[in-house]
Amino acid sequence: MLAYEEMLKRCSTDAAPWFVIPSNKKWFRNFAVSQITVEALEALDMKYPKPTCDVSKIVLE
Numbered sequence: 001m002l003a004y005e006e007m008l009k010r011c012s013t014d015a016a017p018w019f020v021i022p023s024n025k026k027w028f029r030n031f032a033v034s035q036i037t038v039e040a041l042e043a044l045d046m047k048y049p050k051p052t053c054d055v056s057k058i059v060l061e
Contacts, residue, residue, distance in 0.1 A: 008020070013022055021033060
């Protein structure tokens with residue numbers, strides 16, 4: 001157990017965090033992984049790029 005804790009301390013960084021996910025309940029495992037993924041994506045604060053042309057002139061036929 002000490003070696004496991006030491007490995008997590010040395011390998012988990014702010015840029016590449018490690019998470020301990022319990023796997024005995026699939027629904028909880030899936031929930032935990034999806035929460036971590038959503039939080040990581042939201043932290044990126046992504047925005048749509050500005051258009052390179054005047055989109056008001058685009059006509060759909």
